[in-house]
Amino acid sequence: MGAVLEKTMRIGLLVGMEDTFPRALRERVEGRADDVTIEVIALEGTGLDELSDYDVIFDRISHEVGYYRSFVRHARLSGTRVVNDPFLVGSDDRFFDAAFAERLGLSVPRTVLLPQKSYPDTITPASLRNLTWPVPFARHLEAVGTPALLRPVGSRGWRHATRVTSLDEFMAAYDRTGTETMMLQEAVPWSRYVRCIVVGGDRVIVARYDPEYRQYLEDADYLEPALEERVVHDAATVAAALGYGICAIEFAIVEDDPYAVEFVNPVPDFERSILTPFWFEKVVEATAEYLVGLARLGRETLDLQKPRGGGLIASVTELSSPGGAGGEAPAKKKASTKKKAGNTR
Known part of the structure; x- marks a missing residue:
């Protein structure tokens, strides 16, 4: 034996x-x-x-x-x-991720970061001397276009997003946001929508997804091969650049151009009832393979003199160039600025 x-x-x-x-x-x-x-x-x-x-x-x-x-x-x-690396999780936000993805060459909705509506009692007018008043809300809405989404910068998902179609609706929604930091984002008119589960930085599970009901839908041939290749490349590029081993990224398909619209969720819910049995099996298998591979690498030798962060600017240059994460990027279709009918959430 x-x-x-x-x-x-x-x-x-x-x-x-x-x-x-x-x-x-x-x-x-x-x-x-x-x-x-x-x-x-x-x-x-x-x-x-x-x-x-x-x-x-x-x-x-x-x-x-x-x-x-x-x-x-x-x-x-x-x-x-x-x-995921505990020094990374929670260190970024929707606005930063959108700007970061845009610099990597991805399509993202037009977005404006907004000053908070109100502040804790410990913040006085002297603390806000860098802010100009009044805030040009009408100009911001014009820059983004309507319909638009008023969304929290920090929280994930769509629960706290408000769809607005006019300045009056925008201001009414903004006045209810309290101390939450918000951003105004173009509601792109999508025809198809996918959620990508990235595992190990390079394995990407592309699932049809309904963002309104937060449901995974079983449809293995939802995207054409060339479009799925583009989505896989974009998702892997963002995950690698931000340093996440496992995360979820959502794309709205606008005229066959994938727009990254919901950034990076480093702890997506992987319960069987949420993923559905079809996607659950794929996620479990990919995660098991990834973790076993990491374990076999052994522990890391840490350089305690090296800063915990850093490298982001270099990674933008490296990963946005041909041959970065996921290899050379598939040809990108030029985004249309013409509004078309379709879903906006």
Whole structure:
């Protein structure tokens, strides 16, 4: 009898309310890798000099739990690979992502960042001397066009987006936003809509998606091959440039031109009931393969003198050039400025 390969590499799961996804992921990893173990992490407090027990941590919840966030950041000091990097998650926003994607060569809706409607009591008029008043709301709406969407910069999804078709509607919606930082964005008239799950930076699952009801729809041949190639390239480019191992990006198809309209969700919901069985199996398989591959790489050797951030400007230049992430970009159709009938959400 041959020797049994010792299980040396460890993957730890940091989970939240999801149930079907972590269970299926554990079964898939255990079924494909004799040299990798996977388990749900048990925590009771963390000492300053503790070393992480894991080669990889797959983090699904630290963006909502402060202790978990500090724990996974601390684990990075042991060389543990964390998906997604806790120093990146939460550091960007919709407006930045849109500007970033545009500089990478993607099509994005016209967008304007707006000053907040109101501020906490600790902010005084002296704190706002850089703002001019009145804010030229009419000019901003004219620049974006109607219909438009008033959307929070920070939160993900479409729940808090308000569709406006006039200056009066825009101002009424803006007056209800309180201290939330908002942006005004063109509501592009799309005919088809997809949500891309990017795994490992280069594997892209392109799913038909209904943004209004937040439903995945089973349709494997929804996009023509050339258009799907373009979407895959664009999604992989943005994910790689922003440094996410796993994320979701949404595209609205306007006259066969994919517009990146919902940026990067680093912790999309992977429950079976949300993804549907068809897409669930694809996501579980891709994630298991990615995490096992990361674990087999072993821990990272960290350069503690290197800044935690940096590299973004270089990555824009590198990834927007031919041969960047996903290879040479497919030919991009020139966007039309003519308004056509179609969905705008």
